[in-house]
Amino acid sequence: MRPLIVIGNWKMNGSLASNADWVKTVCRGMEQGMPSGRQYAFCAPFPYLSQCGQLIRDCSLAFLTLGAQDVSAHTTGAYTGEVAASMLKEMACKFVIVGHSERRQLHQETDELVAEKALQALDCGMTPVICVGESADERNSGREVEVVRGQIAKQVAVLQDRLADCLIAYEPIWAIGTGLSATPEQAQSMHEFIRGRIAGYDEKAANTLRILYGGSVNPINASQLLVMQDIDGGLIGRCSLDANDFEKICLAAASVFTTSTH
Numbered sequence: 001m002r003p004l005i006v007i008g009n010w011k012m013n014g015s016l017a018s019n020a021d022w023v024k025t026v027c028r029g030m031e032q033g034m035p036s037g038r039q040y041a042f043c044a045p046f047p048y049l050s051q052c053g054q055l056i057r058d059c060s061l062a063f064l065t066l067g068a069q070d071v072s073a074h075t076t077g078a079y080t081g082e083v084a085a086s087m088l089k090e091m092a093c094k095f096v097i098v099g100h101s102e103r104r105q106l107h108q109e110t111d112e113l114v115a116e117k118a119l120q121a122l123d124c125g126m127t128p129v130i131c132v133g134e135s136a137d138e139r140n141s142g143r144e145v146e147v148v149r150g151q152i153a154k155q156v157a158v159l160q161d162r163l164a165d166c167l168i169a170y171e172p173i174w175a176i177g178t179g180l181s182a183t184p185e186q187a188q189s190m191h192e193f194i195r196g197r198i199a200g201y202d203e204k205a206a207n208t209l210r211i212l213y214g215g216s217v218n219p220i221n222a223s224q225l226l227v228m229q230d231i232d233g234g235l236i237g238r239c240s241l242d243a244n245d246f247e248k249i250c251l252a253a254a255s256v257f258t259t260s261t262h
């Protein structure tokens with residue numbers, strides 16, 4: 001059984017006032033009746049985690065939780081500007097995105113660093129959301145599978161059996177923020193490949209590990225993506241900024257037919 005999960009990634013957006021409106025709107029919508037067996041979370045910028053944690057507690061919805069967008073690969077010490085996993089845990093974070101393509105591209109994060117960050121999150125009892133995915137050039141030259149295979153292999157090498165406690169997000173870079181989502185078939189095919197690779201190391205983990213799709217998911221395409229056999233949820237960028245759109249995507253996840261795996 002792999003419960004569907006929808007996670008919003010606000011990126012560097014928000015304000016004290018707009019965050020409060022967002023959480024209140026989403027909570028009001030969810031109170032109208034979200035089925036159990038689904039999970040919803042959003043990853044806010046570091047300075048807003050405390051506020052957002054309090055806002056969630058105020059609306060007391062157990063299935064809406066909080067995450068962060070990055071974490072330090074170090075535990076504590078002289079790392080100016082970095083934020084330790086233990087600090088995120090104290091802010092009530094349940095999830096931490098690691099290896100988002102924006103961090104890989106803009107901050108030269110390597111697969112090894114991403115895996116170290118995932119370990120930090122795991123050691124503090126949080127779930128890392130490990131992002132993988134190919135660029136447009138890599139897909140256009142037919143190398144998407146090779147690229148993702150390499151990214152997964154590096155995570156397995158460091159995380160080993162702890163990968164079972166992570167989430168993987170397949171986010172083709174060409175689909176992020178472009179309005180051009182992967183088709184359900186393209187996404188399913190890569191998700192199936194990822195699950196197959198993990199099964200090569202650990203069959204049991206492969207069956208339970210949730211693989212999220214991210215890349216221009218919106219209220220219109222969400223159900224077609226989420227219904228696919230190996231798509232266990234969505235990582236939502238742009239459409240998570242609008243509370244009504246996010247809620248519609250959560251509703252799409254809520255209404256996806258419950259199969260033996262979802």
Ligand code: PEP
Nearest residue numbers: 176177214215216237238
């Ligand atoms: C993301 O940045 O993780 C993402 C999926 O963005 P968008 O939904 O805007 O494509």
